[in-house]
Amino acid sequence: MSAAQGRVALGLEHHGAGRLAEAEALYREALAEEPHNIDALHFLGVVALQRGDPARAVELISQSLSHNSGNAPACSNLGLALAALGRNAEALRRMLEALALQPGYADALANLQRLMKQMTPDTEEGRDALMILGEAHSGANELDEAADCMRRILEQRPADADAHNLLGNVLRNQARHGEALRHYEQAIVHDSNPVVAFQNLLFCMMCAPGFSAADLHARHREFARRFEQPLLGPAPAFANPHDPERRLRIGYFSPDFRANVVGHYVQPVFANHDRRRFEIYGYFGGASADGVTRQIAALVDHWHEVRALSDADLVALMRGHQLDILVDLCGHGPGNRILAFARRAAPLQVNYLDYSATTGLSSMDYRLTTEYCDPRGIADPYYSERLCRLPDTYWTYNPTVGLPLAALPSQANGYVTFGSFNLYYRVTGEVLDLWTRVLQAVPGSRLVIVSVAPGSTQAALVEKLARAGIARERIDIHGVVPYEAYHQLIGSVDIGLAPFPYNGATTLMDCVWNGVPVVAKAGGETFSTRLGCSVLAGMGLEELIAADHDDYVRIAAGLASSPRRLSELRQTLRQKLEHSSMRDFPGFARALESAYRSIWRAWCNAQTKS
Incomplete structure (x- = not known):
């Protein structure tokens, strides 16, 4: 110095x-x-x-x-x-x-x-400043402040598509799905190229009540007609040798090869791929790398950071690598490059992992799934892709936290604590009504709930429960919590409650990992309603899957009145998960590779015939 x-x-x-x-x-x-x-x-x-x-x-x-x-x-x-x-x-x-x-x-x-x-937002500079401020508030889970910024813009500029889209995101995160959907629709109307707003609408439909598999499929196909169709051209002439048994080149794209659910899911897969039979390419589309990114990069044969590339340049890069199968791990999620796939970067293109519905794209050849998540003969009509079903499980479970199992909280507290650890946008009004019935059925019980934004979101939750006679002291509300604190909080409850229609799987596995049984409502005809139940079924815990609302209350209240059963589950659930197919990383990698080999053989056979 x-x-x-x-x-x-x-x-x-x-x-x-x-x-x-x-x-x-x-x-x-x-x-x-x-x-x-x-x-x-x-x-x-x-x-x-x-x-x-x-x-x-x-x-x-x-x-x-x-x-x-x-x-x-x-x-x-x-x-x-x-x-x-x-x-x-x-x-x-x-x-x-x-x-x-x-x-x-x-x-x-x-x-x-x-x-x-x-x-005021009547100038371009004022409008841009409010957008930036609103995005910052939204990212900090300060949803009231973010909504206020967007409404100030829309008062002056009612056709501002970006403001409608961000307000839709804010309202969705407040679990105000109907209002969110209306703003997404407005964003789509007023934007000359509303790809992102349309994708946000598709995701919100999965979280909102009242949409059937046919509804979801129709809107995804509408997306494809508007945005994929103009990009489709003559099929490229790929020179890949038509040898069904040779070493295959597999490419994976994701913006989330980092400390993220996707990053943790794929690490054991990449670590266990058979390099004698598969050559692995990783394409990272994220904005920033971290330690997990570097670990993942070390696990693949070829690593490419592609965020700065245009779709055309990304496809040119991938074609140059002569991939046999390209796997998209993002779907329509944030950071996706789904429209690059319309340009066809590989002979076979597969959607997998971090999207819970069809992509709607004709250029996406296959979607990986399981029989439980997408029952044969029922689910197939609602996908633009052909379904390739993995034998046992859809994913791995690879937590980075393994806290000691806590004693059953009810033994020390003298009351049973239920918990919801999903993101709040999955908690619909119908779900809260059902959870109210659970709390009423178990006198003195408490509810821990996370990711509820401060201000009007928490106030609306408290008011809704109060109208049903649930006192404020029975509700423990948290905002977004850090990862380890989240696991500690899970350990503080006796019974988990899964929302619906989008019940989630990672959160459910996190609960089970910490010895907490989770009550879930049986899924319907869509993947997003079945994925969490598939975890319970895969562990032999069908007893926790409710046929209807009455059954949900019965199971939750029954567990609450059975401290011996709760204690048994507390001590055995982690071990049960540890011995499940979700923790058999080599076995899962072999199943995934078998699926790739199967669709590759089918492609080679079709090329030979043609």
Whole structure:
């Protein structure tokens, strides 16, 4: 550290303690030694602003940025100084620049929020600032604030598609599915290319009540007609040798090869692929890598980070690798590149893992599933893909946390605690009504529920339960919790309650891993209603799958009144899961490879015949 930097560091200590005169003197000494010291110029400008001289602050901080334009805090503070001079448009640009340099930067967001109170969304800059602010609030699960930003835009610009789409996401996360769907529909109407809004609508339909398999299939096929069809051209002439038994090149695409459900699912698969028979390519489309990303990259033969590539360039890259089978692990989810598949990057294209319905695309040849998740003869008409059924399970379970099993909470508490650990957008009004019946059937019982945003979302939940006679002290509400704390919270309940129609599987497996039995409603005709039940069935726990609402209450209340059974489950569920096909990583990899070999043989046979 230079002497000048030492003085800046000491000046910051005084500055933080409110001793502006001492801080200013040290910054000036630093500048005397290094006239272009960017930190001294910046912080001297902050002192000027704090002393009521914004013009001098603009001059000093601008000098600092002329030597280092990538300093997000300096950009944000320059914005503050410009706003103090009434130069709001310039101030807004500087604050947006700070957020572009450092997304989620708290000080810049706070400064932007203050500035927006002086501006209206009738200008492009004001509108853009509200969008950025709304996205930041939404990402922080501050849903009321995010909704307020979007409604301010829509008051001035009722046809703003981006605002309708983000408001739809906010309302979905508040479990207000009907309202969310209406805003997605508005976004689709007003956007010239509403791919993302349409995909958000498709996902929301899976979470909302009242949609049949036929409804979901029809809207996915509508997506394909609008967005896939224009991209379809003559089938490429692939030169892949038609040898059904040779070593195959398998490509996997995902934006979630990171510390994420998908990343944890695929690690044991990639680690157990038979490299003598399969050559593995990984295509990572995510914005940022982490330690899990690096672990996954080390497990494949060829690794490519492709986020910056256009769809056309991505397909050209994949074709150049002469893949035999390309597996999409994302579907219509966030970060997807589903329309790249319309351009046909490999002879066989397969959808798997992180999407719970058909893609709707004619260019997606197969979807991997199981007999339980998609019963033969019932599910097939609702897919554009051919269904290839894995023999035992749809996925692996690979948790990164293995906390010691806690004692049964009811033994110490004197009451039974139920728990919901799914994301709140899966909890419909019908689900809350049923959980109310469960709480009424078990006097004194409590409910722990997570991922409920503060403000109006929590208030609406409390009010709904209060109307049914459930006192506030019986409900323990949490927002989004960190991963290990989430597992600890699971250990604090006696019985898990699965929502519907989208019951989820990872959360259910997390509960079982922590010794917590989960009551679920039997699925209908869609994958998303059956995937969680498939876990219970695969572990021989059909006793926890309810035929209807009355049966759901009966099972939950029955468990609550059977402490011996609960204690037994507490001690045996993890072991039962450990010995299931979901934890047999080599066996699952062989089953997956067998599916790939089967569809490859079928393709080779078809090529030979043609």
